[in-house]
Amino acid sequence: MSQKTPQAIRGTQDIFGAEAEAFAYVVETFERIRKLYRFRRIEMPVFERTEVFSRSIGETTDVVSKEMYSFEDRGGESLTLRPEFTAGIARAYLTDGWQQYAPLKVATHGPLFRYERPQKGRYRQFHQLDAEIIGAAEPQADVELLAMADQLLKELGIAEGVTLQLNTLGDGNSREAWRSALVEHFAGVRGELSEDSQERLDKNPLRILDSKDPRDKVFVGDAPKIDDFLSAEAQDYFGKVCDGLGAAGVAWERNPALVRGLDYYRHTAFEFVTDRLGAQGTVLGGGRYDGLIETLGGPHTPAVGWAAGIERLAMLVGDKGEDTPEVVVVVEDDAFVTEAIAAITRLRSDGMSAVLIATGSPKKRFDKAAKMNPAAIAFVRSQDGGPIWGVREMREKGDFDFALIVHRTVAGSFNKP
RNA sequence: GCGAUCGUAGCUCAGUUGGUUAGAGCGCCGGUUUGUGGUACCGGAGGUCGGGGGUUCGAGACCCCUCGAUCGCCCCA
Numbered sequence: 001m002s003q004k005t006p007q008a009i010r011g012t013q014d015i016f017g018a019e020a021e022a023f024a025y026v027v028e029t030f031e032r033i034r035k036l037y038r039f040r041r042i043e044m045p046v047f048e049r050t051e052v053f054s055r056s057i058g059e060t061t062d063v064v065s066k067e068m069y070s071f072e073d074r075g076g077e078s079l080t081l082r083p084e085f086t087a088g089i090a091r092a093y094l095t096d097g098w099q100q101y102a103p104l105k106v107a108t109h110g111p112l113f114r115y116e117r118p119q120k121g122r123y124r125q126f127h128q129l130d131a132e133i134i135g136a137a138e139p140q141a142d143v144e145l146l147a148m149a150d151q152l153l154k155e156l157g158i159a160e161g162v163t164l165q166l167n168t169l170g171d172g173n174s175r176e177a178w179r180s181a182l183v184e185h186f187a188g189v190r191g192e193l194s195e196d197s198q199e200r201l202d203k204n205p206l207r208i209l210d211s212k213d214p215r216d217k218v219f220v221g222d223a224p225k226i227d228d229f230l231s232a233e234a235q236d237y238f239g240k241v242c243d244g245l246g247a248a249g250v251a252w253e254r255n256p257a258l259v260r261g262l263d264y265y266r267h268t269a270f271e272f273v274t275d276r277l278g279a280q281g282t283v284l285g286g287g288r289y290d291g292l293i294e295t296l297g298g299p300h301t302p303a304v305g306w307a308a309g310i311e312r313l314a315m316l317v318g319d320k321g322e323d324t325p326e327v328v329v330v331v332e333d334d335a336f337v338t339e340a341i342a343a344i345t346r347l348r349s350d351g352m353s354a355v356l357i358a359t360g361s362p363k364k365r366f367d368k369a370a371k372m373n374p375a376a377i378a379f380v381r382s383q384d385g386g387p388i389w390g391v392r393e394m395r396e397k398g399d400f401d402f403a404l405i406v407h408r409t410v411a412g413s414f415n416k417p
Numbered sequence: 418g419c420g421a422u423c424g425u426a427g428c429u430c431a432g433u434u435g436g437u438u439a440g441a442g443c444g445c446c447g448g449u450u451u452g453u454g455g456u457a458c459c460g461g462a463g464g465u466c467g468g469g470g471g472u473u474c475g476a477g478a479c480c481c482c483u484c485g486a487u488c489g490c491c492c493c494a
Contacts, residue, residue: 007485057494066418067492084494112494117418119488196491204492212490262494279489307494332453360446363454370455379453390453 011116011124013311018321022314023127027109029156030129037148039107039131044088046111050078056087056295057262069113069124081113085130086289086305087296093134094298102135102301109310121280121312129313132305134293139237142268142288142304143244149284149306150250153272158316162274162283165255166245168238168267170230172291175266179205181224189219209257225256234267241268264291268304277312284308323353326397327406328369331358332381339387340380343410347378350409370394376403378410 008014015023034041054064069081082088085108098104109129116124131148133141146164153159169175183205190198194213201208209220230238245252252270260269269287277283286306293301327347331340337358347354355372357365369377375397380387389411393403 010485053494062492063494067494086494114493116492117490118486119490122493199491207492260494261492280493282493285493361448363451364446366454368455373455377454381453392453394455 137302139240
């Protein structure tokens with residue numbers, strides 16, 4: 001290990017080869033699906049004023065104080081690398097006049113940053129797909145978003161082993177009533193809870209529900225259920241979401257312990273989870289955040305959205321492998337490099353992927369060419385002082401004579417022989 | 418922030434209870450043979466064994482510190 005080479009920043013990744021192909025495959029599939037559902041593409045800044053995130057998330061949480069990449073710019077302004085998409089999009093909705101397009105369906109993807117300890121499927125710079133519907137209060141919006149997520153996972157070929165867990169947090173009042181009941185329930189057995197959960201009881205009681213500690217699980221089973229606190233409207237809303245999912249053919253299961261840590265979440269909450277990624281099982285998650293836009297100083301605006309970790313999806317997708325070239329052009333005699341460059345240019349213009357090999361001994365050049373497993377190898381050598389082309393077909397490429405096509409192209413002749 | 422495991426050539430790894438000039442495969446470079454060519458053979462470059470300190474006659478192996486990686490806890494917008 002050289003002393004002088006700077007190390008990559010902890011939690012960042014250099015993605016290469018088959019992994020990069022899998023990553024691109026995820027993004028390309030998302031782009032295709034998002035158009036099917038008519039979500040409009042947006043590009044967002046990677047950093048915002050810190051308050052965009054701190055106000056929406058809540059000043060007090062650990063999330064804001066410890067887990068954001070915040071820094072001061074030269075003017076003394078506190079800025080933060082985006083830890084999520086939603087807050088920035090909500091800000092743009094207000095500052096860019098996007099309210100005129102409501103209900104607005106938007107999609108984007110890109111890097112996000114969180115100051116966390118890296119582990120499997122978890123990085124400091126990571127990447128997400130994101131889809132939001134802003135200004136739509138009806139349950140159909142939730143359904144459409146979930147149907148899109150479901151189709152995405154299916155088309156990525158990873159739906160097997162991934163399940164949609166669904167819950168409702170109810171409206172503001174339902175949620176509050178449930179929360180107090182939970183606090184009361186757990187406070188009664190406080191001393192028997194894990195240390196972590198005793199702290200959660202004060203800071204974030206809903207989170208006790210998904211504690212991994214067996215000491216807590218004992219009391220989670222008979223904890224109050226949200227269903228007993230839902231208002232008639234909230235119950236009706238959730239019912240319509242469930243019905244819609246049924247109509248859309250989206251399979252799901254109820255998880256009454258699925259919660260959100262932040263107060264602006266209402267009604268629908270969901271996660272697509274797998275057990276194939278160790279401790280980081282959530283592959284796509286989201287919910288309705290009717291309270292968010294108000295925290296940024298906007299009017300009450302219902303909205304719902306989800307985000308999905310690209311590297312987690314890419315891990316499930318598995319190796320996509322890199323394409324092999326269609327043609328490898330081997331320069332056997334260095335006198336004809338120019339001809340080879342002209343020829344490979346024609347190949348590429350005609351839509352064939354091609355690589356040029358012109359280093360090493362002639363023998364090694366052919367070895368290298370063969371190793372790339374191309375459909376054909378084209379080679380130029382000297383004969384009577386001039387260049388002469390040869391083509392060798394390495395594998396079948398359909399019902400046409402690929403070698404002949406390549407030969408015509410490299411030789412610069414498009415006439416019939 | 419906490420815990421466990423790990424850190425030997427570009428990559429994947431060997432390296433016996435601490436004992437001579439630290440090895441293999443792949444890759445890379447060169448060559449031989451084959452003379453229209455993927456698989457054979459020979460050779461070469463490349464490592465202060467993550468870094469620092471300590472124990473010892475002697476440390477890649479043992480101890481401490483440090484950095485990094487992996488996985489997990491916390492947190493998860």
